[in-house]
Amino acid sequence: MSRRFAVWWLLVAALAAGGCSSFDRSRLPDSLAPATPEISQKHATIVEAERVQLTRDYLAIHNPKLAEGLSAANEAATIRFDPRVIVVHYTAIPTLAGTLDAFRSTTIGSYRQTIRQNGRLNVGIHYVVDRDGSIYRLYPDDLIARHVIGLNHVAIGIENVGDGDLDERGAEAPLTEAQLEANRQLVRYLKTRYPGLEYLVGHSEYRQFEKPRHPGHHLFYEERPEYRTEKVDPGRKFLRRLRRLLRRDRP
Ligand SMILES: [Zn+2]
Numbered sequence: 731m732s733r734r735f736a737v738w739w740l741l742v743a744a745l746a747a748g749g750c751s752s753f754d755r756s757r758l759p760d761s762l763a764p765a766t767p768e769i770s771q772k773h774a775t776i777v778e779a780e781r782v783q784l785t786r787d788y789l790a791i792h793n794p795k796l797a798e799g800l801s802a803a804n805e806a807a808t809i810r811f812d813p814r815v816i817v818v819h820y821t822a823i824p825t826l827a828g829t830l831d832a833f834r835s836t837t838i839g840s841y842r843q844t845i846r847q848n849g850r851l852n853v854g855i856h857y858v859v860d861r862d863g864s865i866y867r868l869y870p871d872d873l874i875a876r877h878v879i880g881l882n883h884v885a886i887g888i889e890n891v892g893d894g895d896l897d898e899r900g901a902e903a904p905l906t907e908a909q910l911e912a913n914r915q916l917v918r919y920l921k922t923r924y925p926g927l928e929y930l931v932g933h934s935e936y937r938q939f940e941k942p943r944h945p946g947h948h949l950f951y952e953e954r955p956e957y958r959t960e961k962v963d964p965g966r967k968f969l970r971r972l973r974r975l976l977r978r979d980r981p
Pocket of ligand 1: 818819
């Protein structure tokens with residue numbers, strides 16, 4: 731085949747494989763106008779020694795090199811990280827009370843088989859956004875929480891209380907406009923606080939980081955190749971609108 735044809739074919743193949751263009755959308759603007767949303771500490775998770783130890787055990791399974799480098803002290807400071815990515819979720823639970831219940835325990839429930847087989851640490855999250863847009867900080871921004879395979883060591887997580895995309899038919903509690911606005915303010919606040927944040931992805935998009943062609947690939951690490959999940963949260967419409975708002979928020 732001619733050289734020009736070969737180049738064209740490679741381009742088509744790259745786009746068909748997931749496309750760099752979709753990944754580029756997940757890049758945050760270099761800077762965003764600052765924001766100071768109200769953030770409640772009312773439901774903050776107590777990061778006690780057991781939770782720290784379980785986090786270290788989790789890392790020993792899933793990111794052993796990182797775990798080896800941690801200090802021997804069993805203190806929260808040993809699971810600190812440098813935020814590079816924001817991952818947006820929805821809880822698949824329609825109420826704040828139900829959401830807080832799910833995050834309360836230090837260990838994972840026995841009903842979550844796949845997750846439990848991969849470490850006893852419960853899922854955890856940095857922020858929860860209630861349906862009326864109220865923002866709660868559960869974890870300190872820079873402590874590793876378990877919310878996304880392969881990226882926990884670089885990612886701040888935002889959970890939105892709900893079980894469907896904006897206006898999603900059939901959902902009991904589709905995400906709301908108030909949550910969209912709260913996510914926008916929270917992302918602006920975080921980007922100002924941590925200029926090293928480079929990406930904003932939906933949980934549904936985390937596997938994009940695995941593709942070696944992509945520039946974010948070096949951020950993804952998961953020791954077990956079989957440990958992957960398929961996610962749909964927080965929904966395409968929510969992500970598209972959030973990204974559009976953030977592009978407008980460039981200073
Ligand atoms: Zn999720």
